[in-house]
Amino acid sequence: MPELIKSTYRDQAASLSGTLAGLDSLRDKAIDRFAETGFPTARDENWRYSDIKRLRGQAFAAAQIQSDARIPDAICTTAARLVIINGHFDQERSDFGDLLQAISVRPLANHLMANSERANELRVGREATSVLNTALMRDGLVLVVPAGVEIDDPIEIIHIMHDAENAAAQVRHLVELGEGAKATILERFIGDDSAYWMNSVVQARVAEGAALNHYRMQMDGSQAIHTANAAVSVGAGGNYSACNVSLGASLARFDAQVRLLVDGANATIDGVALAASRQSHDMLVHVDHRMPSTNSDQVFRTVADALGKSSFQGKITVADGAQQTLADQSFKALLLDRTAEANAKPELEIFADDVKCSHGATIGELDAKAMFYLMSRGIDPTTARQMLVEAFTDDALARIDNAAIADALRNQIKGWMMAHVPNTSGKDAA
Amino acid sequence: MLTVRDLRVSVENKEIIKGLSLEVKPGEVHAIMGLNGAGKSTLANTIAGRDDYEMTAGSIEFDGKDISELEPHERVGEGLFLGFQYPVEIPGVSNLNFMRTALNSVRRYRGEEDMSAAEFMKLVRTKAAELKMDLEMLKRFVNVGFSGGEKKRNEMVQMAVLNPKLAVLDETDSGLDIDALKVVADGINAQRKNDTAILLITHYQRLLNYVQPDVVHVMIDGKIIKSGGKELAAELEEKGYADVA
Ligand SMILES: Nc1ncnc2c1ncn2[C@@H]1O[C@H](COP(=O)(O)OP(=O)(O)O)[C@@H](O)[C@H]1O
Numbered sequence: 074m075p076e077l078i079k080s081t082y083r084d085q086a087a088s089l090s091g092t093l094a095g096l097d098s099l100r101d102k103a104i105d106r107f108a109e110t111g112f113p114t115a116r117d118e119n120w121r122y123s124d125i126k127r128l129r130g131q132a133f134a135a136a137q138i139q140s141d142a143r144i145p146d147a148i149c150t151t152a153a154r155l156v157i158i159n160g161h162f163d164q165e166r167s168d169f170g171d172l173l174q175a176i177s178v179r180p181l182a183n184h185l186m187a188n189s190e191r192a193n194e195l196r197v198g199r200e201a202t203s204v205l206n207t208a209l210m211r212d213g214l215v216l217v218v219p220a221g222v223e224i225d226d227p228i229e230i231i232h233i234m235h236d237a238e239n240a241a242a243q244v245r246h247l248v249e250l251g252e253g254a255k256a257t258i259l260e261r262f263i264g265d266d267s268a269y270w271m272n273s274v275v276q277a278r279v280a281e282g283a284a285l286n287h288y289r290m291q292m293d294g295s296q297a298i299h300t301a302n303a304a305v306s307v308g309a310g311g312n313y314s315a316c317n318v319s320l321g322a323s324l325a326r327f328d329a330q331v332r333l334l335v336d337g338a339n340a341t342i343d344g345v346a347l348a349a350s351r352q353s354h355d356m357l358v359h360v361d362h363r364m365p366s367t368n369s370d371q372v373f374r375t376v377a378d379a380l381g382k383s384s385f386q387g388k389i390t391v392a393d394g395a396q397q398t399l400a401d402q403s404f405k406a407l408l409l410d411r412t413a414e415a416n417a418k419p420e421l422e423i424f425a426d427d428v429k430c431s432h433g434a435t436i437g438e439l440d441a442k443a444m445f446y447l448m449s450r451g452i453d454p455t456t457a458r459q460m461l462v463e464a465f466t467d468d469a470l471a472r473i474d475n476a477a478i479a480d481a482l483r484n485q486i487k488g489w490m491m492a493h494v495p496n497t498s499g500k501d502a503a
Numbered sequence: 504m505l506t507v508r509d510l511r512v513s514v515e516n517k518e519i520i521k522g523l524s525l526e527v528k529p530g531e532v533h534a535i536m537g538l539n540g541a542g543k544s545t546l547a548n549t550i551a552g553r554d555d556y557e558m559t560a561g562s563i564e565f566d567g568k569d570i571s572e573l574e575p576h577e578r579v580g581e582g583l584f585l586g587f588q589y590p591v592e593i594p595g596v597s598n599l600n601f602m603r604t605a606l607n608s609v610r611r612y613r614g615e616e617d618m619s620a621a622e623f624m625k626l627v628r629t630k631a632a633e634l635k636m637d638l639e640m641l642k643r644f645v646n647v648g649f650s651g652g653e654k655k656r657n658e659m660v661q662m663a664v665l666n667p668k669l670a671v672l673d674e675t676d677s678g679l680d681i682d683a684l685k686v687v688a689d690g691i692n693a694q695r696k697n698d699t700a701i702l703l704i705t706h707y708q709r710l711l712n713y714v715q716p717d718v719v720h721v722m723i724d725g726k727i728i729k730s731g732g733k734e735l736a737a738e739l740e741e742k743g744y745a746d747v748a
């Protein structure tokens with residue numbers, strides 16, 4: 074990787090010195106680590122399916138504050154709508170509703186200003202993208218839901234990228250749920266057609282008996298790179314439930330690391346990726362069962378059209394002594410064209426003997442028999458394909474407990490099918 | 504209504520239908536009987552437009568129109584219906600959504616307005632009751648977890664909802680107990696009108712006790728080797744295919 078890129082990022086990190094209280098030493102550590110490793114190559118297991126030439130080949134500038142981006146309409150009733158444009162929190166255009174009466178929501182800078190010690194809770198991260206995020210983070214939101222507080226409506230965080238050619242947003246959110254707290258976070262990502270890089274890290278802590286739903290709707294612009302990491306820890310009887318729907322960007326990675334730290338911690342991590350021509354969608358999940366009686370379940374469904382690529386790497390680790398662990402993982406990919414590609418790499422590392430872990434991965438095409446059956450009832454091939462794709466992706470949306478969000482995601486999937494899947498008949502496709 | 508002339512069909516380059524002609528007029532019920540492997544399902548699927556069945560010769564006319572170049576869904580729009588020997592399970596798609604999409608697709612093909620959800624539910628409720636199909640089953644995924652008999656009754660509900668001009672029913676009677684057979688036969692008879700026609704494919708005479716055919720054809724090795732009145736079915740039952748042929 075060219076030295077110029079590393080030194081550009083080092084300069085960017087240096088220019089941020091002092092901007093976030095207590096963070097400088099972590100930044101230094103992160104930029105040093107990044108300088109050592111640079112971006113990975115395809116030889117790196119975790120990156121083998123991602124083509125990150127563009128990240129390796131150019132330094133992205135810091136995306137600038139923008140005020141004329143359009144805020145998309147809400148897709149459901151929300152508790153608050155928090156707007157981040159080009160990686161900068163836009164307080165004026167955000168709508169906090171009544172949320173601040175129940176929980177604390179602060180920009181990262183204010184959070185650290187109030188107590189710079191809390192910078193120690195920020196993680197450097199493992200992957201190069203997370204490490205660089207640590208070195209270059211500027212803004213983000215810190216949501217603290219106090220013990221026992223339940224927020225029913227989703228808290229929407231809208232990330233918009235606008236006029237950000239060759240620029241990057243480095244966003245870091247922290248989410249903390251106290252004992253027995255409940256919240257739903259809906260992250261949306263949209264952007265224009267500029268060639269930007271959205272790099273997001275979310276750190277979440279789910280305390281004993283708390284429940285966090287984390288829904289992501291990734292619709293970044295067609296030239297964008299989207300890399301996201303969710304680092305989550307779950308306490309006793311707590312639950313983390315995620316669904317990541319990935320439609321946008323030319324290269325999209327969602328990497329979830331979930332640690333089940335105490336007995337009875339649960340996680341469900343689901344996702345849908347739709348890869349159209351020249352899009353590459355990667356989803357990586359690592360669920361780490363540290364203690365006994367922890368449960369996890371993953372359902373991932375991906376669809377790839379001509380020249381599209383979808384990849385899944387799912388790792389389940391069960392620590393020595395983490396007995397009575399239940400872990401299940403299901404990955405299915407649907408290829409709509411001969412030039413579409415899907416990859417699956419399930420991995421189990423189990424050091425306890427009394428556990429139930431299973432995984433399944435299949436890669437296939439649309440069922441020709443089902444297509445003919447639908448068509449033999451008068452349904453045209455385009456609609457028939459849509460119905461089958463929707464039925465296929467629905468598996469991964471089943472756990473979304475907010476009907477409006479689930480419907481909005483279904484509509485996006487339908488829209489994707491209409492936009493990307495050519496109006497081919499059963500005859501031409503065969 | 505349906506005119507098949509000198510039809511030849513190959514599947515994976517193997518000729519299965521070897522010169523078959525058939526004429527079904529409005530108001531008629533024809534039965535095609537033949538042993539397993541005779542090519543009955545191949546004929547039914549070819550009429551419905553299945554794309555991996557290659558028509559190498561002949562023609563299929565429906566209502567005076569050559570339909571051999573039409574896609575399966577267009578043939579349904581023209582008024583054709585195929586009841587499957589093996590109805591397909593489609594996880595994730597509910598029966599009701601499936602039938603409503605189907606009905607509205609056909610209506611659009613004919614330049615008609617969509618049917619409202621309320622009207623549709625009324626129609627399905629009536630048809631399901633006639634065929635003794637539990638409405639709860641119709642809320643489930645298409646044919647998933649249905650018994651053989653339930654699948655066949657589901658085919659009949661779909662036929663009743665789509666109300667085709669010509670129904671080609673491929674072994675709709677197989678795998679049914681006597682009660683289910685009577686229900687299905689009632690469904691078929693209800694579809695029998697002056698301006699509709701039915702092509703029953705079967706290899707037992709049993710169904711024909713409940714649905715009286717006007718014409719019976721015997722099919723062996725991709726050809727109709729004999730046609731006659733309903734007494735031909737009884738003769739087949741008695742003497743077997745070898746002797747009738
Ligand atoms: N999809 C297919 N691929 C290959 N051979 C087939 C296929 N469908 C039918 N055949 C063959 O065609 C012949 C006729 O089958 P079919 O039409 O199912 O007969 P029937 O319905 O009268 O029992 C059989 O020899 C069968 O093996």
Ligand SMILES: [Mg+2]
Pocket residue numbers: 543544545588673674
């Ligand atoms: Mg057959």
